[in-house]
Amino acid sequence: MSNIHHAHGHDHHGHGHVDHDDHLEAHGSMKDYTIGFILAVILTVIPFWLVMTHQLAPDTTKFVILGFAAVQVVVHMVYFLHMNSKSEGGWNLMALILTIILLVIVLVGSIWVMYHMNANMMPHISNDGGSVHGMHDMQ
Numbered sequence: 001m002s003n004i005h006h007a008h009g010h011d012h013h014g015h016g017h018v019d020h021d022d023h024l025e026a027h028g029s030m031k032d033y034t035i036g037f038i039l040a041v042i043l044t045v046i047p048f049w050l051v052m053t054h055q056l057a058p059d060t061t062k063f064v065i066l067g068f069a070a071v072q073v074v075v076h077m078v079y080f081l082h083m084n085s086k087s088e089g090g091w092n093l094m095a096l097i098l099t100i101i102l103l104v105i106v107l108v109g110s111i112w113v114m115y116h117m118n119a120n121m122m123p124h125i126s127n128d129g130g131s132v133h134g135m136h137d138m139q
Contacts, residue, residue: 028082036079043072047090066107 047065050056056064077083077096085093 028079032079032082036075039075039079040072043068043075062111066111070103070107073099 047068050064052060055061075098077099083092083096
């Protein structure tokens, strides 16, 4: 009876050890975290430098920053959240595709809203001054 218990305990310990290695492998290595960190820093510093030094036109800079932001989201998902096509039976790939679709909707929608808010909240003053003269004539 003690042999069965001992064998079971040994298997359990060995099994736990194997799971521990798989657990570490599934979460990535120090190399993966370092690569992800370096990429995240680069993808943050370049847009900051572009804005601070005025290297590009303001409209171009907006789109470049959005591009860097999109790439940085993917870097975080791959290197820090460990999303790939092999893990979790492919469901992580589906989550990645959904995230990319939502990211495009949010980025395009944000630009669209900001453009239209600027156009509607700060309308250009017309040069004919028709409404101004109309108000002046009423006085």
